[in-house]
Amino acid sequence: MPRWGTVPFENISNLAVHTWAVKLREKGLAHNTIKTIMKILTMMLADAADEGIIPVSPVRVRRRGRRRHHRKPEAIWASPLEVLRIALQAATLVGEWAAILIITAAYTGARWGELAGLQRTNIHLDDGFFVIDPDIGALQEVGSKLSLGQPKTAASARTVTLPPFLIDTWRYLLGLHDHPHIFVTAQHQLLRRSNFARRAMRPAADGNIHIDNPLIRVRPVKPGLVFHGLRHSQNTWLIADEIPEVARALRLGHKVSDKIREVYDHVAPEIEAKILTCLQKRWEDALAAQFPNGLVFTDENRLFALAS
Known part of the structure; x- marks a missing residue:
């Protein structure tokens, strides 16, 4: 328009x-x-x-x-350690909520709109999963107007399980505000993709060493990585962990035929458990690599200390 x-x-x-x-x-x-x-x-x-x-x-x-x-x-993806370092820089730049959003995207494979539109009513932390609603499961931005609508495809409406560390981190985040959505700005406003990219994602991934006297200096971690690249990262990790293609497709919200889904449903619990175990280990290994002498509580990483 x-x-x-x-x-x-x-x-x-x-x-x-x-x-x-x-x-x-x-x-x-x-x-x-x-x-x-x-x-x-x-x-x-x-x-x-x-x-x-x-x-x-x-x-x-x-x-x-x-x-x-x-x-x-080729789509740029990041290792778990790179994701952690990007998240730490995003926390320094704009706040913990941004870091948790980046970590969540990488460890769930959910799309921007699915996470920006996720509401408390669809979060089930006691059971370790969240639901992407088929009718209002995505935050959509048209011009300056934000509204809830259908996710990208019918297959995008799904249940996504959470590794243990992310359950603890989400409990922490939900305790910081009372907004109906889990992911909001420090001012408790709905997220806008362009604002997040400019203020958090781009500098946290690319660094700002080319800028004279920035308010906060951050170093390059994975130049060119965009938010959607965190979704590619999840898929890349699952491939390396030998997770079957159908399991990856269902987790990421890709279309799978009913016949294939029917066969998969017989082994789903075991595969789902393996996915969460592998993701948890990747997180713990990244923490150990970033903090070889153990975690020290600071304003920038206290959420990661909590999640450990």
Whole structure:
């Protein structure tokens, strides 16, 4: 709406659309985000052409000469120790809640919207899991408006188990505020992805050694890692721990056929227990590597001392 809402269909040109895409990229939007935006706009214009509102869609795929093959960049993921170090820096930058959010994303594989939209009513710490609701399980941000809606796909509505350390950490976080959502800012406001990326994720992962006299100095840990990369990290760890593909898919909210799910359900408890055991060990190993002489309580890491 901010860019095209008041523009008549006949005034939209192929050049204008692709120029807009370039400007979005210059603003720092991810390649996949721009790709999705362009796909939606293209579909809307194609529908307008089908309905006779315009003679033909003005948007064309840009190609020059021979068809170019673009190499898709590999997703950046982080080790448990790198995730811990990024979280510690995020705690220093904006507060413990940011660190817990980063740790949670890496150790559950949940998406940004699923965690930002998670409410107390769907958290069951005594039983060690949380539920992503099929109707209001994701926080969605359109323009400046935040609202609860359906998660990304039908398969995204799921139950996700928590390793023991994360159960303790969540109890601690929930005791710090009385907001209906577990993850909120220090001012108890709902999260906005761009704000979190700018204030916490980017500097905590990339460092800010290129900035003169920042308020808080942080070092590079995993340059280029985005929040979604924490989800890739979870999947990478599970592959290394030889967790079956179907178990990984169900945990991450990927689509699995009913027949495969039926077979998996017979072994699910054993596999689920293995997942949690492996994740707990990865956390403990990361703590031991970061604090070889034992934990010392500080403003930045007291939540990690609690979780240990």
